[in-house]
Amino acid sequence: DADVTQTPRNRITKTGKRIMLECSQTKGHDRMYWYRQDPGLGLRLIYYSFDVKDINKGEISDGYSVSRQAQAKFSLSLESAIPNQTALYFCATRDRGQETQYFGPGTRLLVL
Amino acid sequence: AQSVTQLGSHVSVSEGALVLLRCNYSSSVPPYLFWYVQYPNQGLQLLLKYTSAATLVKGINGFEAEFKKSETSFHLTKPSAHMSDAAEYFCAAGSQGNLIFGKGTKLSVKP
Numbered sequence: 001d002a003d004v005t006q007t008p009r010n011r012i013t014k015t016g017k018r019i020m021l022e023c024s025q026t027k028g029h030d031r032m033y034w035y036r037q038d039p040g041l042g043l044r045l046i047y048y049s050f051d052v053k054d055i056n057k058g059e060i061s062d063g064y065s066v067s068r069q070a071q072a073k074f075s076l077s078l079e080s081a082i083p084n085q086t087a088l089y090f091c092a093t094r095d096r097g098q099e100t101q102y103f104g105p106g107t108r109l110l111v112l
Numbered sequence: 113a114q115s116v117t118q119l120g121s122h123v124s125v126s127e128g129a130l131v132l133l134r135c136n137y138s139s140s141v142p143p144y145l146f147w148y149v150q151y152p153n154q155g156l157q158l159l160l161k162y163t164s165a166a167t168l169v170k171g172i173n174g175f176e177a178e179f180k181k182s183e184t185s186f187h188l189t190k191p192s193a194h195m196s197d198a199a200e201y202f203c204a205a206g207s208q209g210n211l212i213f214g215k216g217t218k219l220s221v222k223p
Contacts, residue, residue: 004155033210040216041215042202042216043202050209058210090156092156099163099206099209100161103148
């Protein structure tokens with residue numbers, strides 16, 4: 001079984017709709033991250049969380065919000081989706097004291 | 113602020129040829145450095161990482177990378193490319209617990 005899972009894997013939605021992407025992990029890590037990947041731009045950090053009560057904005061947080069429901073769960077919400085939020089979204093986890101991040105399989109989002 | 117530059121958004125090699133993917137970082141303090149690989153329709157998989165223990169780092173699938181402080185580089189190499197190496201490769205630097213990614217290099221392998 002995968003250590004970091006993301007649901008859904010693919011999603012098509014319409015402009016203005018609210019959408020939530022979910023991430024769960026069984027690695028026992030306390031740090032969790034949300035990135036988006038766009039062709040030619042690499043991965044850019046949206047939000048990160050060092051524990052349940054610690055949420056931080058990343059490079060491109062506008063238009064997004066997050067919720068850390070438990071140590072193992074970190075959700076990303078688009079309150080009112082717009083077409084330029086069409087991208088591949090990745091969740092990642094990291095253990096305290098370690099530098100390596102472990103990535104989920106990604107969610108491909110299309111906003112029409 | 114830390115930044116990572118990958119030279120060449122696309123690299124094409126023949127099967128059996130040397131693979132060289134370039135990565136430079138900007139920092140006066142050597143950070144943690146990583147190479148990740150993304151196969152089509154998959155997530156990112158760690159290839160190797162530099163954590164100051166050794167300047168030549170060996171990773172999975174025959175890849176290795178050499179940290180050169182004087183050149184602020186961490187280039188990825190593989191002596192002989194396989195068709196299965198076709199993927200996108202990302203260099204990343206660890207900074208204050210977060211990762212800064214390069215824009216990626218797509219590797220194509222010709223038969």
